[in-house]
Amino acid sequence: MPVIERLRAREILDSRGRPTVWASCKLSGREPCSTSVPSGASTGRAEAHELRDGDARRYRGLGCRKAVANINDELNGLLSRRSFESQSDLDHALIDIDSTPNKSRLGANALLAVSLSFARSMAASSGIPLWKYFAGLVHADPRTFPRLTINLFSGGRHAGSQVAIQDVLLVPSSAQSIDESLAMTYDVYHSAADLVKQRYGMRLLRADEGGLAPPFRTSEEMIEAAMHAIQKAGYLPGKDFRLAIDVAASEFYCSNRYNLDGEELDPPAMIERLVCWIDRYPIVSVEDGLSQEDWQHWPHLKRAIAARSLIVGDDLLCTNVGRIRRAIDTGAANALLLKLNQVGTLTEAADAYRMARSARWAVSISVRSGETEDDWAADLAVGWQGDQFKNGSITQSERLAKYNRLLAIEQETKWPFINWPETGSSER
Numbered sequence: 001m002p003v004i005e006r007l008r009a010r011e012i013l014d015s016r017g018r019p020t021v022w023a024s025c026k027l028s029g030r031e032p033c034s035t036s037v038p039s040g041a042s043t044g045r046a047e048a049h050e051l052r053d054g055d056a057r058r059y060r061g062l063g064c065r066k067a068v069a070n071i072n073d074e075l076n077g078l079l080s081r082r083s084f085e086s087q088s089d090l091d092h093a094l095i096d097i098d099s100t101p102n103k104s105r106l107g108a109n110a111l112l113a114v115s116l117s118f119a120r121s122m123a124a125s126s127g128i129p130l131w132k133y134f135a136g137l138v139h140a141d142p143r144t145f146p147r148l149t150i151n152l153f154s155g156g157r158h159a160g161s162q163v164a165i166q167d168v169l170l171v172p173s174s175a176q177s178i179d180e181s182l183a184m185t186y187d188v189y190h191s192a193a194d195l196v197k198q199r200y201g202m203r204l205l206r207a208d209e210g211g212l213a214p215p216f217r218t219s220e221e222m223i224e225a226a227m228h229a230i231q232k233a234g235y236l237p238g239k240d241f242r243l244a245i246d247v248a249a250s251e252f253y254c255s256n257r258y259n260l261d262g263e264e265l266d267p268p269a270m271i272e273r274l275v276c277w278i279d280r281y282p283i284v285s286v287e288d289g290l291s292q293e294d295w296q297h298w299p300h301l302k303r304a305i306a307a308r309s310l311i312v313g314d315d316l317l318c319t320n321v322g323r324i325r326r327a328i329d330t331g332a333a334n335a336l337l338l339k340l341n342q343v344g345t346l347t348e349a350a351d352a353y354r355m356a357r358s359a360r361w362a363v364s365i366s367v368r369s370g371e372t373e374d375d376w377a378a379d380l381a382v383g384w385q386g387d388q389f390k391n392g393s394i395t396q397s398e399r400l401a402k403y404n405r406l407l408a409i410e411q412e413t414k415w416p417f418i419n420w421p422e423t424g425s426s427e428r
């Protein structure tokens with residue numbers, strides 16, 4: 001049985017220059033393996049607690065020295081020289097030691113860094129790739145790649161909130177491989193950059209996830225611009241590229257109203273607007289179309305668009321089994337956006353994954369807006385047979401580390417894409 005010899009942690013900086021947690025785990029007789037954890041900006045209310053130092057004189061309170069010390073001191077003290085039969089054994093020990101419902105004592109960032117570095121050490125000690133180790137955790141036998149959903153334009157919190165909705169993403173639907181998806185997207189990204197320059201006189205400036213963020217006046221204008229960029233690059237919208245949107249509606253919802261680019265919409269009007277977009281544009285995936293608090297209207301949204309689009313819950317679900325159960329029981333969604341740091345350990349994320357799959361939901365494996373150069377998310381997207389992988393744009397090294405990892409796995413395996421999930425069944 002593997003024995004943990006030593007845990008180590010340090011504070012590093014993420015893609016926004018903010019502190020985050022890096023940890024390494026050394027199993028007896030093995031080399032240490034390390035991972036680092038990401039961080040969000042439009043975080044869901046039910047996410048596990050990301051521990052920050054709160055010292056306003058250092059990184060405006062965002063330091064992670066406490067989380068790091070929790071690994072170096074308490075967790076290293078309690079876990080080293082102990083043997084763990086499995087990932088779930090280790091993760092349950094972490095949960096027990098923390099002993100709070102949302103990991104607020106030691107920090108979900110500290111716990112996830114340990115959970116993941118243990119995973120990487122276990123994979124290395126068995127001589128298998130990380131995706132294979134991840135697959136074992138959910139008894140999967142991957143033979144496919146997820147479709148990429150690639151950030152083209154950003155609004156909301158990932159840009160200057162110039163428009164309400166957060167992301168317009170490209171789905172390179174006629175591509176036959178990851179390699180082809182990225183090459184096609186490069187064409188569209190650069191035709192979008194040209195368009196931004198002509199229309200808005202803006203040089204290439206990028207938002208948090210590497211998307212372009214010119215001063216669009218409305219969310220429709222942002223979606224229209226994506227359509228034009230696809231066409232200008234010589235592709236057919238609806239055939240070569242479909243679209244996905246992350247509405248991130250919790251960010252502009254208040255007192256039962258959606259403030260969409262200056263318009264006050266009640267929930268039925270917001271649903272109508274989404275339906276209207278799906279009528280006009282080839283949108284096949286709508287994430288957080290309504291607020292995380294608007295449970296009442298999610299089933300209406302689902303009934304209205306499920307025949308044509310996935311209804312993906314991010315803030316609504318927070319990779320949390322209690323919330324996923326509620327969404328299944330009330331017919332609120334048909335797809336889970338899965339982010340490990342929303343829940344804090346691999347084992348709890350695996351439970352969320354299994355619950356979503358048991359309801360025949362689609363799963364989109366997602367990174368965060370604040371990322372690092374670590375590439376484990378690509379292995380997770382393959383190992384857990386994601387239907388989609390949401391990794392931001394095709395610029396910036398923290399994004400490219402994951403795409404490059406997918407290219408490497410593709411070169412080894414030559415697997416095809418997973419079939420795009422069937423929508424249209426009221427059961428989903």
Ligand code: PGA
Binds near residue numbers: 246248
């Ligand atoms: P976040 O955003 O990482 O800033 O929370 C990503 C998303 O909303 O999907």
Ligand code: ZN
Binds near residue numbers: 246248287314315
């Ligand atoms: Zn989201």
